[in-house]
Amino acid sequence: MPAIALFGTSADPPTLGHRALLEGLLTLYPEVATWASDNPLKHHAAPLPMRAALLEALVAAIGNPRLCHRQELSSPWTIETLERAARRWPQHELVFVVGSDLAPQIPRWKAADAILRRCRLAIAPRRGWPLTTEQQQALRELGATLELLPLEIPATASSAVRRCPDPAQVPPELRPLLLQHNLYGFTG
Template sequence: MSAIALLGTSADPPTCGHQALLEQLLTHFTHVVTWASDNPGKQHALPLAQRSALLQALVQSVGDPRLTLVQELSSPWAITTLERAEALWPGQVLCFVIGSDLMDQVLRWKEADAVLARCRLIIVPREGWPLNHTAIAMLRRHGAQLDVLSLHIPGTASSSVRRDTDPSQIPAVLRPLLMQNKFYGFDTDSGSAAL
């Protein structure tokens, strides 16, 4: 059996943190799969198709065949994503990757116990979101098989990019796309972010 790392993200927009996470997951897994999704708890600045295109550009820039974007996995519900992943990769261990900022939410997900039964949960600490050991214990009581994967991920967040239009938090490959399309307040005329 081989394990596949599954990383869904709003990618609104993809940041240097997303890039670092994808690249570092490749040092632990032989296959990393990502996709853009609509989070039912968020309002998104761009439509899903545009966020997926940005994430695809980031995946291509990483240039590793072990990293793929499989947009068909996208669903607002983790259980649906896992059912689709099981159909695509029967018999393989599915490792569902989340940031430490989501730990407290997992048990409120749709069919949370079924989600935990279908995958191994991989928690990556995020800057500003320390590990909640009470939440880890609670997840384990609900049957979660989980690992904490300590990676070095820069403290970037899509929400701060949208709020501050900070180009330093955007991977270089995506900046021209954001400026050309004037996404998130990036301005192509000045060659920098609009203030």
């Protein structure tokens, strides 16, 4: 059964870390799907349609036919996203991808045990957010089939870009949209 990597993100805004992760996933999986979503544990600076447009622009800039932007997967609840993905790709193994910064939150997610039974959980290490043995064990005890991805994701963070707009942290293809819509404090 072919695998599809599923990567939902707040994309508030997408950073070079998002780009590195998407490009890295393309080296590991035959297909990769991404979407912007509202994380109920976060406050979002831009509305979901704008974040989705930014992520779609990043996907277009990467330009790989095995990478798709599937906004219809978006839900604040991962279990709903996985149900939608299972209907969309019934003949695929679902691999749900998160950054190591989110791994400690997963046990508190709605229906965490059901989520972890429905997919393989792939964790991408982010510089500055190490994944501890205890965190891995907690996920396995909830039923996770855990995969630690052999990728190096830079320590860029959307929250840092929101606090201090830094064009060097954002893919250059997104800057015109950021300027056009006056997002995140970016100015010409």
